[in-house]
Amino acid sequence: MAGPRVVIIGAGVVGAALADEISARGWTEVTVVDQGPLPATGGSSSHAPGLVFQTNSSKTMTELARYTVEKFCSLDVDGKPCFLQVGGLEVATTPERVAELRRRHGWITAWGIEARLLSPEECVEQHPLVNPDRVLGGLLVPTDGLAKAVLAVEAQIRRATERGVTFLARHEVLDVQQADGRVTGVLTDQGEVLADIVVCCAGIWGPKIARMVGMSLPLTPLGHQLAWTGPVPALAGQTEEAVRPILRHQDADLYYRDRFDAIGIGYYGHRPMPISADDILSVDEADDMPSVLKFTEDDFADAWTETQSLLPATKDAKVEEGINGLFSFTTDNFPLLGESSEVKGFWVAEAVWVTHSAGVGRAMAEWLVDGHCSSFDLHECDVNRFEQHQLAPEYVLARDCRNFVEVYDILHPPAVR
Numbered sequence: 292m293a294g295p296r297v298v299i300i301g302a303g304v305v306g307a308a309l310a311d312e313i314s315a316r317g318w319t320e321v322t323v324v325d326q327g328p329l330p331a332t333g334g335s336s337s338h339a340p341g342l343v344f345q346t347n348s349s350k351t352m353t354e355l356a357r358y359t360v361e362k363f364c365s366l367d368v369d370g371k372p373c374f375l376q377v378g379g380l381e382v383a384t385t386p387e388r389v390a391e392l393r394r395r396h397g398w399i400t401a402w403g404i405e406a407r408l409l410s411p412e413e414c415v416e417q418h419p420l421v422n423p424d425r426v427l428g429g430l431l432v433p434t435d436g437l438a439k440a441v442l443a444v445e446a447q448i449r450r451a452t453e454r455g456v457t458f459l460a461r462h463e464v465l466d467v468q469q470a471d472g473r474v475t476g477v478l479t480d481q482g483e484v485l486a487d488i489v490v491c492c493a494g495i496w497g498p499k500i501a502r503m504v505g506m507s508l509p510l511t512p513l514g515h516q517l518a519w520t521g522p523v524p525a526l527a528g529q530t531e532e533a534v535r536p537i538l539r540h541q542d543a544d545l546y547y548r549d550r551f552d553a554i555g556i557g558y559y560g561h562r563p564m565p566i567s568a569d570d571i572l573s574v575d576e577a578d579d580m581p582s583v584l585k586f587t588e589d590d591f592a593d594a595w596t597e598t599q600s601l602l603p604a605t606k607d608a609k610v611e612e613g614i615n616g617l618f619s620f621t622t623d624n625f626p627l628l629g630e631s632s633e634v635k636g637f638w639v640a641e642a643v644w645v646t647h648s649a650g651v652g653r654a655m656a657e658w659l660v661d662g663h664c665s666s667f668d669l670h671e672c673d674v675n676r677f678e679q680h681q682l683a684p685e686y687v688l689a690r691d692c693r694n695f696v697e698v699y700d701i702l703h704p705p706a707v708r
Contacts, residue, residue: 293455294318294660298477298484300464300500301325301492302448303336304440305643308362308652309492310456311447316660319455322484323448324477326463326574330445333580334494336645338616340517340555341438342537342548343646344379346399346406346430349625351668353402355650358666362649363438366446373443377549378536379435380409380417382426384601388542391701392430399432406432418535420525420554420602437533437548440645447652459484463573464493467503473635474504488659490638495582495617497627497641499568504634507682508674509622510642511691512571514564514584516591518556518613525604526552541699543597554605556598559699561590563692564615571617579614586613618644622681622690624698626651629658629674639674 294317299306302325310323327333343363345356363374383389392408399406407430414429415421448458462479467489469475476485493500495512526549533549540546544560564584572581591613599606619642621627627641628651638659643651650667658664670676680686 293320295320295487296485297321297488297490298486299323299490299492300477301334301494302329302332302444302458302460303334303492303494304444304645304648305494305640305651306492307444307447307451308649309490309640309655310451312652312656313659314451314454314456316656318660321451321456322459322486323456324459324462324464324479324484327460329458329460330448331441331580333574333577333582334496335582335616335618336440336444336494337580338517338583338614339440339645340548340557341440341645342379342546342557343438344381344435344537344539345404345432345646346381346395348398349671350402351671352625352647353399353404354667355647355654357404358650358653359438359646359648360434360436363443366443368442368445368449371439371442373439373446374436375439375533376434376436377533378417379432379539380414380429380536381539381541382414382421382429384425384427384540384542386427387701389428392428396430404432404434406430418538420535420604421538422601422603425601431536435537437537438645464500467500467637469504469634474637486636488636488638490640490655492640494641495571495619496568497619497639501639504631504637506631506633506637508627508639508641509677509682509687509691510619510627511565511688512568512617513620513691513695514566514615515618516558516561516586516594516613517616518558518586518591518594518610519550520554520556520605520608521611522552523554523604523608525607528552540597540601543594543601544699545594545597545601547602554602556594558591558594559695560594563695565688565692566617582617584615584617586615588613620691620694622687622694624694626672627674628655628669628672632675
């Protein structure tokens with residue numbers, strides 16, 4: 292059967308994954324609309340650095356990440372892989388972080404993924420640029436690595452298209468149409484698309500789309516710094532994009548990845564930089580892409596100082612380019628998945644990073660086609676988990692900004708009395 296008429300709003304890693312997964316289950320009367328070009332639509336997927344660390348205190352989030360890794364490892368575009376499985380290394384520079392890495396090792400091992408605690412010497416063996424005088428230990432997950440997000444989007448678009456899914460680039464959604472308490476389609480700047488089900492996978496634009504059906508999403512787009520060095524002399528001659536594990540230095544809110552003879556540096560230690568979904572530029576207005584804001588060098592100063600301490604080889608290089616890229620944050624750090632409690636047929640798959648994207652695509656496809664998700668326990672991610680006061684705009688903004696600040700902090704659950 293072709294299934295009901297489905298419109299998916301957004302063709303990034305989540306929308307493309309859902310189109311692929313739902314069409315594989317026999318629903319092919321599916322249309323995916325996006326305001327940008329394909330496969331790089333201009334949302335977060337188009338600039339995402341692609342680091343996939345599977346370790347999470349939530350079993351569900353770990354399993355979503357594991358499925359994403361497994362699927363991306365099976366995908367390619369004309370022979371170009373969608374995942375570089377170089378492993379993931381988290382290092383500790385404080386005793387508190389050493390204890391935290393032991394906890395993380397327990398989680399990831401309990402969830403069935405191979406992981407290994409490392410001595411300082413073993414950390415340097417894995418990543419020779421690391422300063423042995425700075426690290427006290429590490430956690431290695433061999434199956435972590437780099438997702439090539441735009442390639443993964445293209446690969447999944449190709450598979451879904453072969454099954455009959457329609458992708459409409461340059462179609463901006465102006466309204467979600469309703470009648471008698473349920474969706475009937477979407478209105479775009481290129482005309483109407485009828486639908487029995489509408490799934491919002493619009494990422495940083497999610498609150499704007501959800502508001503079209505009177506739904507409040509506790510999601511805030513926040514700028515996050517990503518910089519690239521020029522050539523690092525110690526890496527001269529590296530012809531493969533990535534050979535060392537992706538690296539996290541969470542004590543300083545930093546992560547690192549290879550790019551041939553250069554290094555990418557991601558930083559969460561700067562001030563929160565929230566922006567309203569309504570204020571994000573259109574595809575045509577943006578200099579680069581809507582999800583990329585101008586790099587603010589002053590905010591990156593501490594990151595560069597710390598980077599040269601942890602990775603001394605970078606002292607022989609310079610930061611040559613950078614962005615403040617927008618990503619989605621929620622009030623409890625979990626995605627927003629499920630159907631609106633007010634408007635039948637309006638579903639969301641929001642606040643999903645590349646790490647969990649293919650898993651969420653599978654979860655949503657099962658939920659829609661079978662009426663329930665059999666592969667993952669999604670209760671932590673249900674969009675209807677919030678009390679009304681938790682959707683107040685001031686609360687959402689404050690919590691989302693706080694979660695940005697604490698994204699790499701050592702957090703413990705409240706004591707049970």
